[in-house]
Amino acid sequence: xxxxxxxxxxxxxxxxxxxxxxxxxxxxxxxxIFGGTAFLFRTNNMRVTSDIDVFIMTEITNEIExxxxxxxxxxxxxxxxxVPPIEESFKRSELLNVPFNNLIVYIASKEDxxxxxxxxSRQAQKDIDDLVxxxxxxxxDMDLLMELYNEYKKDVIFPLSRYNTLEEVLELKExxxxxxxx
Amino acid sequence: xxxxxxxxxxEHVEKEQSYLAGGDYSFEELLQMxxxxxxxxxxxxFYVLSRPDYKNKLWSLANRSLHCKRxxxxxxxSLLSTLKEQFHREETKTLAKELLAEHFENKSIVFELNxxxxxxxxxxxxxxxxxxxxxxxxxxxxxxxxRKLFLEKIDFNNLLIPQK
Numbered sequence: 001x002x003x004x005x006x007x008x009x010x011x012x013x014x015x016x017x018x019x020x021x022x023x024x025x026x027x028x029x030x031x032x033i034f035g036g037t038a039f040l041f042r043t044n045n046m047r048v049t050s051d052i053d054v055f056i057m058t059e060i061t062n063e064i065e066x067x068x069x070x071x072x073x074x075x076x077x078x079x080x081x082x083v084p085p086i087e088e089s090f091k092r093s094e095l096l097n098v099p100f101n102n103l104i105v106y107i108a109s110k111e112d113x114x115x116x117x118x119x120x121s122r123q124a125q126k127d128i129d130d131l132v133x134x135x136x137x138x139x140x141d142m143d144l145l146m147e148l149y150n151e152y153k154k155d156v157i158f159p160l161s162r163y164n165t166l167e168e169v170l171e172l173k174e175x176x177x178x179x180x181x182x
Numbered sequence: 183x184x185x186x187x188x189x190x191x192x193e194h195v196e197k198e199q200s201y202l203a204g205g206d207y208s209f210e211e212l213l214q215m216x217x218x219x220x221x222x223x224x225x226x227x228f229y230v231l232s233r234p235d236y237k238n239k240l241w242s243l244a245n246r247s248l249h250c251k252r253x254x255x256x257x258x259x260s261l262l263s264t265l266k267e268q269f270h271r272e273e274t275k276t277l278a279k280e281l282l283a284e285h286f287e288n289k290s291i292v293f294e295l296n297x298x299x300x301x302x303x304x305x306x307x308x309x310x311x312x313x314x315x316x317x318x319x320x321x322x323x324x325x326x327x328x329r330k331l332f333l334e335k336i337d338f339n340n341l342l343i344p345q346k
Binding site: 001002006007010011014015018041048050051062065066069070071072074091093094095096097098099106107126 | 201202269271307309310314317328332338341343345
């Protein structure tokens with residue numbers, strides 16, 4: 001499935017929510033959405049994604065995790081995301097205003113999304129591309145972003161190989177803008 | 183003979199491939215795109231399996247092109263790791279088994295030490311396509327109606343609420 005917009009994502013989550021009804025959960029499952037899905041909520045640039053990368057904030061059984069997985073909700077994001085710490089990004093996230101029966105969904109803030117791309121341990125070109133080709137950086141709180149970036153840099157061991165520099169991304173964005181003007 | 187799931191899978195892959203590439207392209211054009219677009223690449227390797235002529239071309243090119251060799255190798259690796267993943271649907275594993283038997287029976291795999299795991303992305307592609315097929319198959323009119331009512335109540339202009 002290719003999710004092309006917010007409506008696709010919400011419909012998919014509604015299907016998952018309905019599937020979860022049968023488990024009579026004692027409490028709702030809290031998730032924070034990162035990755036391409038969060039981009040769909042945070043930018044106006046056209047972007048597609050095929051799954052929903054999340055942090056699960058509630059303890060769940062393997063059985064429930066398998067159900068999430070069957071609805072393309074992927075919690076493996078934590079393995080490539082070292083910073084921002086989830087407790088901190090949770091405070092800056094926003095609640096998705098959809099009354100699910102079994103889910104409470106948050107969307108990571110723009111600044112945390114940018115940080116997650118810069119500090120992704122997989123160090124892939126696609127993370128840089130996501131930042132250069134969308135308006136996420138142009139529309140974020142730059143002071144907050146710089147503050148977080150400088151703070152989290154201190155947490156990273158072997159910095160040269162562990163994060164993409166914000167300066168490089170800004171430079172690439174400038175070059176892209178100049179190309180367009182010409 | 184291809185199973186019902188395999189037929190549905192390849193139909194879906196073809197549609198996704200066309201959407202991601204922005205139209206219908208030749209083997210050579212898709213191969214070129216697969217070098218710069220990871221989404222096209224993930225769909226392309228499976229699309230190749232649905233067309234004997236495309237598969238023969240890719241398998242043959244893998245003997246002299248490093249990119250093609252990596253595509254075939256990553257695809258092989260993705261199918262093998264699909265069998266081991268505990269959260270995949272049984273249908274996903276069955277399909278991976280079928281594809282392995284049909285296309286990789288006597289092929290050896292080279293494990294490359296990569297910082298970025300292309301095979302994991304291909305595995306994710308396979309799994310999400312099968313999930314989509316199964317979600318559609320198991321969906322009912324009653325569920326769709328219920329979902330329609332639910333979605334109608336959502337205020338799409340006021341989707342995000344800051345936390346206090």
